[in-house]
Amino acid sequence: MVETVGDHVLQRLRDWNVDQVFGYPGDGINGIVAAFGKADNRPRFVQSRHEEMSAFEAVGYAKFSGRPGVCLATSGPGAIHLLNGLYDAKLDHVPVVAIVGQTARTARGGSYQQEVDLQSLVKDVASEYSVEVTVAEQLPNALDRALRTAITRSAPTVVIIPNDVQEEPYEPPRHEFKHVPSSRPGLVRPVLTPPSAELERAADVLNAGRKVAILIGQGARTATAEVRQIADLTGAGVAKALLGKDVLADDLPYVTGSIGLLGTRPSYEMMRDCDTLLIVGSNFPYSQFLPEYGKARAVQIDVDGTRIGMRYPTEVNLVGDAHSTLRALLPLVRRNENRSWREKIERHVTGWWQSMEQQAMVSAEPINPIRIVHELSIRAPDNLIITADSGSSTNWYARNLRMRGQMRGSLSGTLATMGAGVPYAIGAKFAHPDRPVVALVGDGAMQMNGLAELITIARYQNLWADRRCVVCVFHNNDLNQVTWELRAMGGAPKFEESQALPDINYAAFAASLGLIALNVDSPDDLGPAWDQALAADRPAVLDVRCDAEIPPIPPHATAEQVKAVTEAILKGDPGSARMAYEGIKAKLAELLPN
Template identity: 75%
Template sequence: MADTVGDYLLRRLREWGVEEVFAYPGDGINGIVTSFGKADNRPRFVQARHEEMAAFTAVGYAKFSGRVGICMATSGPGAIHLLNGLYDAKLDHVPVVAIVGQTARSAMGGSYQQEVDLQTLYKDVASEYLVEVNVAEQLPNALDRAIRTAESRRCPTALIIPADLQEEAYSPPQHAFKQVPSSPPGLVGPRPVPDEADIDAAAEVLNAGTRVAILIGQGARGAAEEVRRIAEITGAGVAKALLGKDVLSDDLPFVTGSIGLLGTRPSYELMRDCDTLLIVGSNFPYAQFLPEFGQARGVQIDHDGKFIGMRYPTEVNLVGDSTATLRALLPKLVKKSDRSWRRTVEKNVASWWATVDREAGVAAKPVNPMAVVSELSRRIPSNAIVTADSGSSTNWYARNLRIHGDIRSSLSGTLATMGPGVPYAIGAKFAHPERPVIALVGDGAMQMNGLAELITIARYRHLWSDPRCVICVFHNNDLNQVTWELRAMGGAPKFEESQNLPDVDYAGFARSLGLGAITVDKPNQLGTAWETALSADKPTVLDVHCDPEVPPIPPHATFEQVKSAAEAVLKGDPNALHLIAQGVKTKIQEFLPGRRD
C-alpha cells in the first residue's frame, strides 16, 4: 500500500529527529492518528488531557531540550485550544510547530461542522510562518520550512492539513513548473558578530564606566562563561531577567538575582546606582527597574535587531550572537583596578541572602510560603529542572530559589499565563528523562489544569529513567497574586467571591493515581517532606498548606509604602490584622537581623 500524506508527515518528522508529538486526537486529524498506528507510534503520540496542555508541554520540551517542540490538534475547537500555549511560545521566543487538522477541502466554505478560518485565527500567533497544505506535493517544503523557521526565528509556526488530504496517497514534488522541492532535514544557524568598529565603541563605554551593571536574559544562556569573565574584568554586578534566572549560578557573589517587581533588593540597588549598563540577550520590559534615563551609558547585545534599544536609551547597539559578540569584546576590555563597586555589590548580595533566610524563617499560619522554596534550595539536586507557574508562588521562585550547578529553570515569562507549570514539567521529563524535575505551582493553577495533567504524569512515568517529578502545590485556597494586586492598586480589600478557592486534597488526588503524596501543614515537616519527595521512586505531589497573608513585598518597598497599604486594607479586608502582622514581621527582617517573630 502506498504511503499516505499522514504517513509521509510522520516519516519526515522522524527524519528531523522528532521523538514526541504532544497532542490530543479528533476526527480532523484521524488520517494522521491512523498513521501513528501504522508507524508503531514513532514518533510517540503523547496524549495530554487538553490541547492547551499539549501546547504548553511542547513549549516546556523546547525550552529545556533546545529543540523544536511539536504539538498537534484537531480542527475547530482543538486548534483554538492550542492558542494560549502557542502565544506563550511566541512571547518567550520558543521554537514550536503546531500541526492542526481542517475540514475536508470539499466542504470548505460550506459552514461545515468545526469549520473555522484557521488562517485568520493563526495569522498573528504563527506570523513567521503559517501555511495550509492542499496537495501532497506541497508537504515536504511546508513542513521543513515550518521547522526551520521555528528553529531559526525562535517562534511558533503552524501547518494546517485538511482531513481528506491526510488520507490521500503521498506523491513527492517533481522537477516541474510551480512545484517546490525541499532539502534534507537539518539547520546550521549563523553566529553573527558585529563590525569591529561597533565592538570598539562598546568597549570604550564599558572601559569608561566605574560602576558597571550587567543585565542578562535567556539570550545569554550560551554565553554564561563570557558574561562571568566580563563581570570579573569590569567589576560588574549581574542581574537576571526571570527568563535568564538559570543562566548564571547564584553562588557567584556578584550575581544579584532576579530584577523587577519579583526581583531582589541587590538587583534594585545595582540598577539604581550604576553608571554603565550592559544588556545581553534580554528584552526585560519594565523600564522603571532600569537606571534612570541619562544616568548610565548603555550597551545592548541581541541577535534580533528589532529588540535593540527598546527598553533603555542605549548608546551602542550590537546585533549579533551573544557568545560570539562577547568573545570579540573581551580582549578589548581593561581590567578595573578599583574594586570598590564590586565590593559594594557583593556586600549587598550577601546581605540579601541573609535577609531571605530570615524572612523564610518568620512564623506563619500554617507554613510560610517563602520557606517552601528556601528549604528546596538547601536540598535541590544540581542537575534538577525547575518549572514555575504564574501567581504569588512565582515571587518565591524568583527571589528564594538559588540556582547552582547545572540547574535549569523556566516559566511563562512574558505572557505570564496561569497553567504551564505542570505541563512544562512533563515536557522537561520527555526532554531529559534522566533528570529530576520540580514544578512550583499555586493552587489556582493546579485547579485550573494541573490536577488533570497529573493523570498524564501517571500515564507516562514509566518512560522516565529518573522517576523523580515533584509537583509542589502552594495550597492557600486563594488566588493570591490577584488578591495582593487588588490590595496594592488603591488598597482595595480582598473580594472573597472572586478570590477564594474551593479546598482540594491535592495529595489525596495524587495518591488515587498511584503517585507519591505528602501533605505538609506544619513548618517542621517541610524539610523532611522535600527530602522524601526528592528521593522517591515515583512522581510525587507535595501539598503544602501555606499562609496566604505572607506579602510578596517588592524589595524596594519602604516602610511608608507598607504602612500605606496596611491602612488601605483595614477598610474591610477579612484578614486585615493577620495580613498587617505578617507584612511587618517580614519587612522588619531587612532592618533587624535575627528577629523572626
C-alpha cells in the same frame, strides 16, 4: 502499502529527529493519528488531557531541550485550544511547530461542523509562518519551512492540513512549473558577530565605566563563561531577568539575582546606582527597574536587531550571538582595578541571602510559603530542573531559589499565564528523562489544569530513566497574587467571591493515581517532605498548606503601593489584621536580619 500524506508527515518529523509529538486526537486529524499506528508510534504520541496542555508541553520541551517542540490538534476547537500555549511560545521566543487538522476541502465554506477560519485564527500567533496544505505536493516544503522558521526565528509556526488531504496518497513535488521542492532536513543556525568598529565603541563605553551593571536574559545562556569573564574585568555585578534566572549560578558572590517587581534589593540598588549598563540577551520590559534615563551609558547585545534599544536608550547596539560577540569584545575590555563597586555589590548580596533566610523562618499559619522554596533550595540536586507557575509562588521562585551547578528553571515569562507549571514539567521530563524535575504551582493553577495533568505524569512515568517529578502545591485556598495586586495597586480589599478557592486535597488525588502523596501542614515536616520526594522512585505531590497573608512585598516597594495596601486594610479587608502583622514581620526580617 501506499504512503499517505499523514504517513509522510511523520516520516518527515523523524527525518528532523523529532522524538515525540504532544497532542490530543480528534477526527480532524484521523489521517495523522492512523499514521502513528502504522509507524509503531514513532515519533511517540504523548497524549495530554487538553490541547492547551499539549502546546505548553511542547513549549516546556523546547525551553529545556533547545530543540523545537511539536504539538498536534484537531480542527476547530482543538486548534483554538492550542492558542494560549502558542502565544506563550511567541512571547518567550521559543521554537514550536503546531500541526492542526481542518474540515475537508469538499465541505469548506458550507458552515460545516468544526469549520473555523484557521488561517485567520493563527495569523497573529504564527506571524512568522503559517500555511494550509491543500495538495500532497506541498509537503515536504511546508513542514520543512515551518521547522526551519521556528528554529531560526525562535517562534511558533503552524501547518494546517485538511483531514481529507491527510488520507490522500503522498505525491512528492515534481520538477515542473508551480511546484516547490525542499531540501534535506536539518539546519545550522548562523553565528553573528558585530563589526569590529562597533565592538571597539562598546569597549570604550565599558572601559570608561566605574560602576558597571550587567543584565542578562535567556539569550545569554550560550555565553555563561564569557559573562563571568566580562563581569570580572569590569568589576560588575550581574542581575538576571526572570527567563535568564538559570543562566548564572546564585552562588557567585556578584550575582544579584532577579530584577523587577519580583526581583531582589541588590539588583534594584545596583541598577539605581550604576553609571554603565551592559544588557546581554534580554528583552526585560520594565524599564522603571533599569537606571534612570541619562544616568548610565549603555551597551546592548542581542541576536535580534528588532529588539535592540527598546527598553533603555543604549549608546552602542551590537547585533550578534551573545557567545561570539562577547568573545570578540573581551580582548578589548581593560580590567578595572578599582574593586570598591564590586565589593559593595558582594556585601549587599551576602546580606540579602541572610535576609531571605530570616524571612523564610518567620512564623506563619500554618506554613510560611517562602520557606517552601527555601527548604527546596537547600536540598535541590545540582541537575534539578524547576518549572514555576504564575501566581504568588512565583515571587518565592524568583527571589528565594538559589540556582547552582547545572540547575535549569523556567516559567511563562512574558505572557505570565497560569497553568503552565505542570505541563512544562512534563515537557522537561521528555527533554531530560534522566533528570529530576520540580514544579512549583499555586492551588489556583492546580485547579485550573494541573490536577488533570497529574494523570499524564502517572501515565508516562515509566518512560523516564529518573522518574522523579515533584509537583509542589502552594495550598492557601486563595488566588493570592491577584488578591495582593488588588490591595497594592488598587487599594481594594480582598473580594472573597472572586479570590477564594474550594479546599481540595491535592495529595489525595495524587494517591489515587499511585503517586507519592505528602500532606504537609507543619513547618517542621516541610524539610523531611522535600527529602522524601526528592529521594523517591516515582513522581510525588507535596500538598503544602501555607499562609495566604504572607505579603510578596517588593524589596523596593513604593510609597504608593504601601499607601494602597493601607487603604485596603482601612476599607475592611477580611485578613487586614493578620496581613498587617505578617507584613511587618516579613519586612523587619529583611531589614533587620540579625
